[in-house]
Amino acid sequence: MRHGRLKRALLALTTGLTAAAFSTATLAASDGIDLKPKDHIKVGFVYVSPIGDAGWSYQHDQGRKAMEERLGDKVTTQFVENVPEGADAERVIRQLASGGADLIFTTSFGYMNPTIKVAKRFPNTVFEHATGYKRAKNVGTYMPRLYEGRYLAGMIAGEMTETNKLGFVAAFPIPEVVRAINAFTRGARSVNPDATVNVIWINAWYDPAKARQAAETLMDQGADVVTHHTDSHAVVQAAAERDKYAIAYHSDMSKYGGDSQLTAVVHQWGDFYTKRAREVLNGTWTSRDVWGGIASGMVDLAELSSDVPDDVRQEVMKAREAIVNGELQPFGGPVVAKDGSVKAKEGETLSDEALLKMDYYVEGVASKLPKK
């Protein structure tokens, strides 16, 4: 597993933020987390949606199971699904901590402040928060370099489209999702400069009815390949029903889309969870910010549909290889925003910090970003 680099500037910034959230008393009391090697640990997971049989939470649960399998009787795991990101999260996280969990993965952005709050009360428990930016002595963060997979998926979409119109159903206009849209668009235009991407925001991670409606609208507008950054298989299903193509997200959803699903951009958490749990077992865990892409196994493409021709297949696999060995950067310059401003010049690459707060569309996204 490759670890993402710690961005010093970012670290300085977030230390400032977390310091504000931490009382001076606990800071003084927990100068460095004091972990001792253990024979057995309890690991808790908090999921934002029902586990179901596909989606964000499902993938995390697959990761939990993979970890359980590899570490055997060294770990016991517990999980709570469908925990809202408001007032309830703090109680659930705290309940896991006071129940003796040694390591707790909180797997949604909205758990950031509750995780920090509970971590303050349980200085000897280790917390790992997905996709956030606040860390503490006993709180680490992790984030998938999803955009690598999105770029490859965009290449496939760009090759397969006949109308040159691609559709994207998105949840919330946060940097993570904007990054995904931009990488998808850049991937598509790397092979098909005429391709454009239309985006519909549904303001929900999990709302199958709205996601389906959005997908149908995009297809009505001419899109013949649709993808999504939401949590159900509605978009894939809608595309299959109309005999259009879809690119799934989170999980392989081919059982809903058949060959209509060109591929899926998937998360795989098993390696990361096993590694972090092992570090807690050994007493060597330290708070870090881990970004994992295709090379680390945290992100990948599901098997390609048999509709994808061989030359496209080879082209994509070559690009995948190039991403793994660092030759291809999905956000390597020139990166030009929709308004024409240059975000990275030829030869430059957007930094992780720039990626973390990306709030603009790149050239080729036809929609406007809903903002201010």
Add this chain to the structure above:
Amino acid sequence: MMSLKFEKRPEPSRAMLYAAPLIAGALTLAFGLVIFAALGKAPLNAFYVFFIQPVNSLYGLGELTIKAAPLILIAAGLTVGFRAGVWNIGAEGQLVLGGICGGTVALVFHGVDAWWVLPLMLLAGTLGGMAWAAIPALLRTRFNTSEILVSLMLVYVAELLLVYLVNGPLQNPEGFGFPESRLFSESATWSPLIEGIRMNPSFLIALGALVGLYFLLSRLYLGFQIRTAGLAPDAAHYAGINASRMTWLSLLIGGGAAGLAGVNEVAGPIGQLLPDISPEYGFAAIIVAYLGRLHPVGILFAGLLMALIYLGGESAQIALQVPDSVTGVFQGMLLFFILAVDFFVNFRLRMARRSQEGTN
């Protein structure tokens, strides 16, 4: 030939009317134990995990009040309307508006360490909820529009408004573009009543609302008017009770209570504005109001029970590894049994000999 037949009871037993929720609760419990047994969990242990463990510590009791406070406060406000025959289904939207207005005050005075920030937030939130409820009131009294539809539709408008605000004007400038506001200053948040427990004065506010409801309904002439308008609209009209005044009053009280509950959430356990500030308290409160027989004492117990079911669901997931849907199953059973028991309180089952003509 014999047949079964339901017959309306001439005078439903008053005692049974009040016992009905208890019977429904007992039936839910009994069937819940059967379900746990069917899932292969020891029923008694499951019962302990679901109903006792969440509240066997001071922290747990505090959580119960955190969860019950908004349910009780909103249910108390809605009850006025339900008694008067005014169907405000949109408390969720009024709650969101309350959160928005209170939260905006908190953000405008961010960093101001003064005692008046929180009271001002509570006032703003209450007025915000009232304003949102005033829309269906105005449309109802001026154009005879259904308050059910208008108040419900406004829920979606309110939720989208909040999403817009936390992505736009109220977004945390240091938050990397994530959709949330700054964390409120200390002067803009409820401090816990006991250090380390999340219970805060919002529960006392909810209890106060119940006392207020009791006096309004049973001690004041206004309460008499409300009840008459609900029970016999024609008689009320004949007696000179102003129907549009009742509509306005009901919606403003319901909206104000929901708005206040909204501020209490953002100033309490949440501490900032998020795209989603309520796990549908506004809708669950309707169930609480009816489960509590539209009576202050009933609402108190119904609110606590609903809250306990939420906590029990979480605790059962952790300890028993049962799915989250168990919470929904319990809530569903509770409603089903209360409706069923109510039916039998009002009707009785009779064996009847079918007449020769077979008119039955």
